[in-house]
Amino acid sequence: MRELLRDVLLLQPAWHSKNTPEMEKRGRLVRRDVTNWLRAQLPAIARAVPDEVDDWAAEGSDGAGLKSEIPWARVHSASLSPSATLGWYVVYLFGARGDRVYLSLMQGATLWRNGEFQPRPRQDLWQRSGWARAALAASLLVRPDLVEKIELGARKSNLGRAYEDGNVVAFEYSLEDLPSDDVLAADLVFLCTVLSELYELAVVDLPPGDPAPEVVDAEVEAERVAGKARRGQGLRLDAAERIAIERRAVDLATQHLVAQGYSVKDVGATRSYDLDARRGEEHLYVEVKGTTTKWTDASEIILTKNEVDLHLREYPHTMLVVVSRIVLDHSATPPTASGGELRVVHPWQIAVPNLTPMSYRYVVGE
Missing domain, CATH: 3.40.1350 (Trna Endonuclease; Chain: A, domain 1)
Known part of the structure; x- marks a missing residue:
């Protein structure tokens, strides 16, 4: 996985909205290789978290039509977060400059409107992120290396800002110091255990703006x-x-x-x-x-x-x-x-x- 993250980051400075050779290669890495690695971790995640979540899934995207400046690959509950615009999930977000990648505990930060993804209101995202951090405070204290703010450096897209606003906490990995596969796997399992706690909390204490079931x-x-x-x-x-x-x-x-x-x-x-x-x-x-x-x-x-x-x-x-x-x-x-x-x-x-x-x-x- 370490090499896959590196290969995606090295292609980020060559981002183009069209499917250039570089973007075609990036798409294969994100949608196939990175996502396949995440799927291979699902049994370990299932063993580590409570039985309440029994439909763990993984998917990746580098854009719907035009190529995204910020590609992503996520782990989620298929029923509680059926799409990346809904619910909560753990996601790799690749910085636009190719200098860093984040493993983020994220919420659905965009809406599909008028044929394109558009950011949710910033105030709503901030309020929901703050609610999640407060609800999960005890669990998050054990990992002081988590960050609350992420910087994706998007140049052309408002979606990068939406992801930044929607972040709850994240592990930040720099291109020059990408961790080993064992560390990456352990960090993923940890954030997914926190995600499962968030799923459970959200059933009883609704996040701001969420309707009741x-x-x-x-x-x-x-x-x-x-x-x-x-x-x-x-x-x-x-x-x-x-x-x-x-x-x-x-x-x-x-x-x-x-x-x-x-x-x-x-x-x-x-x-x-x-x-x-x-x-x-x-x-x-x-x-x-x-x-x-x-x-x-x-x-x-x-x-x-x-x-x-x-x-x-x-x-x-x-x-x-x-x-x-x-x-x-x-x-x-x-x-x-x-x-x-x-x-x-x-x-x-x-x-x-x-x-x-x-x-x-x-x-x-x-």
């Missing part, structure tokens, strides 16, 4: 029904996990209401609300939502049209119970759920401006 799944399903399924984007939760989360949320909401003196009936299977709660003359229509993530004032829930219509109509006899931080146990089949923190809104008045339509039914006329 339930919201992502609803968007994916809406696009699938509309015939516009996202490439590489699958559901974050399977049916058994969703059922376990929903059941745990309903159970905790029921316990809360019973403790308040209500008689409670679960009507979620037949009505447009989940719990029918009565106490004397009082009658409440209770909506229950469960999530594995931490609840914040910016958190979102998914509502059907019928749920919205009912709760608008029945206000102020309405209540919303959100159960956050539910813990899934995958050692059982089907998975079970435990824990949970309640947030109760009563009466619950839906603020129409806060509703975002995700899909429409449309009658096509003649």
Whole structure:
């Protein structure tokens, strides 16, 4: 691997957006040779990290169409980071001047817009990188040789700046002092163990700007029904996990209401609300939502049209119970759920401006 990194770096000063002989050789090195070396390390990575990640993959790119000034090769979870624009991963980034290469713990720093990759807003990248460094602080302390700032020296492309802004931490290797293959392999395994920790943390304490898994799944399903399924984007939760989360949320909401003196009936299977709660003359229509993530004032829930219509109509006899931080146990089949923190809104008045339509039914006329 040491020689492969060296060969790529020596070609970097000859960068051209067209597929010149130098760029053709660089492409083979990045997409085939470097990526194959990364794939050969995947068994060692899988042995070193918890079982929660079981779909490690590797890929490399030197540009989509035009040749990139900053080629890369990455290791990632195929489900949690299906493309380099999504999620978190560990990636080799080759400096434009050919003087250094970084092994970076990176986030999706670009967006595909108008037929090209464009940088995400700098403030968003900085905020997410800072969140990750704070969340991983204890694990990162053991490697004082990690750097927080990287300098790729891109001359023509804004993507280099986006990678710099999106970096969490990185190992920096200079062309004159590239480490041995054993050191490179050990550094890769270390960063992948940190990456697996980040994947686990991001399930409970969402990174800034990330939607909850339930919201992502609803968007994916809406696009699938509309015939516009996202490439590489699958559901974050399977049916058994969703059922376990929903059941745990309903159970905790029921316990809360019973403790308040209500008689409670679960009507979620037949009505447009989940719990029918009565106490004397009082009658409440209770909506229950469960999530594995931490609840914040910016958190979102998914509502059907019928749920919205009912709760608008029945206000102020309405209540919303959100159960956050539910813990899934995958050692059982089907998975079970435990824990949970309640947030109760009563009466619950839906603020129409806060509703975002995700899909429409449309009658096509003649």
